[in-house]
Amino acid sequence: MHQGNQTMISEFLLLGLSNKAEQQNLLFVLFLGMYLITVIGNGLIILAISLDSYLHTPMYLFLVNLSFADISSISTSVPKMLMNIYTKSQSISYESCIMQMYFSIVFVVIDNFILGIMAYDRFVAICHPLNYTTIMQPRLCILLTVIPWVLSNAVALTHTLLLLRLRFCDSNTISHFFCDLASLLKLSCADTMINELVLFIVGLSVITFPFALILFSYICIVRAVLIISSTKGKWKAFSTCASHLIVVLLFYGTIVGVYFFPSSIHPDDRDKIGAVLFTVVTPMMNPFIYSLRNKDIKGALRKFSKRKFPAFDALGI
Structure with a gap:
């Protein structure tokens, strides 16, 4: 255990993505743009589905x-980073840092579970189309919606309570753009063995179970699709899963690359890039990859725009 000044610190310093002053304006504009695209894109998806009963x-x-979850995920880290760049201040209070870490865990875990549930939904739709409405009853759907939120908060609360027992002594500098759990553990001057063990076990479980569900679902989907005689029918079945598969590969690929390889292979810069990919880029891309390519959602958005902005209809938009 590292020995040093045992005074508890009251704030941390987030070094961000770059320490070069000439790059700060570019980072501010770039991440502000990605944040606005994410919020607007995902917000439109929520709006379209909420207002169109056909999509219920x-x-x-x-x-x-x-x-x-994507809006919430990017909102836990990017606004604070933008504020720090704008004010030229790197500080974040101890309490705010812990809260940022808590919610970043919550929404990453929720994304993980929802991707597994969406794979199961596609499995039922393709492999058991005649029984889809019987299996996916409202009670089950509500349960499948609530469970990820309960489990994700339980995971985040576990890590947070274990972190609160640690002491931070000499250094309060986080080489990251947000309060990442792994970065905080590196700063502690207390014994973090229990934290690291729980992080590994819980993290592995959180990744393994949804991924196993996704893998099982797609094995069954492939087998079901191969039985279809017509090429058009096979393509139609696969096309309903293509966007989900892209999101799954993007999400799991970045998490595995950041957290499940030795740190010697992944220096700090690569860790930051990986974190940007699954906390910023993935939430931004999901509306384009998954939702905005869906003709039903595009149709709902078109009807909404014509109803609220009649001028668009007159212009043929």
Whole structure:
């Protein structure tokens, strides 16, 4: 255990993505743009599904949760980073840092579980189409919506309570753009063995179970699709899963690259890039990859715009 000044610190310093002054304006504009795109894109998805009764189905219920989680995920880190760049201040209070860490865990875990549930929904729709409405009843859908929120908060609360028992002594400098759990553990001058063990076990479980569900679902989907005789039918079935698969690869690929390889292979800069990918880029891309390519959602947005902005209809938009 590292020995040093045992005075508890009251704030941390977030070094951000770059310490070069000439890059700060570029980072501010870039991340502000990505944040606005994410909020607007996912907000439109939530709006379209909420206002169109035709879209009140299990698949779109899960999409609403995914979009809300994406907005919340990027909102836990990017606004504070933008504020620090704008004010030229790197500080974040101890309490705010802990809260930022808590909610960043919550929304990453929720994304993980929702992707697994969406895979199960596609499995039922393709492999058991005649029984889809019987299986995906409202009670089950509500349960599948509530469970990720309960589990994600339980995971975040576990890590937070374990972190609160630690002492931070000599250094309060976080080489990151937000309060990441792994970065905080590196700063502690107390014994973090229990924290690291729980992080590994819980993290592995949180990744493994949804991924196993996704893998099982797609094995069954592939087997079901291969039985379809017509090429058009096979393509139509696969096309309903293509966007989800892209999101899954983007989400799991970045998490595995950041957290499940030795740190010697991944220096701090690569950790930051990985974190940007799954906390900023993935939430921004999801509306384009998954939702905005959906003709039902585009149709709902078009009807909404014509109803609220009649001038668009007159212009043929």
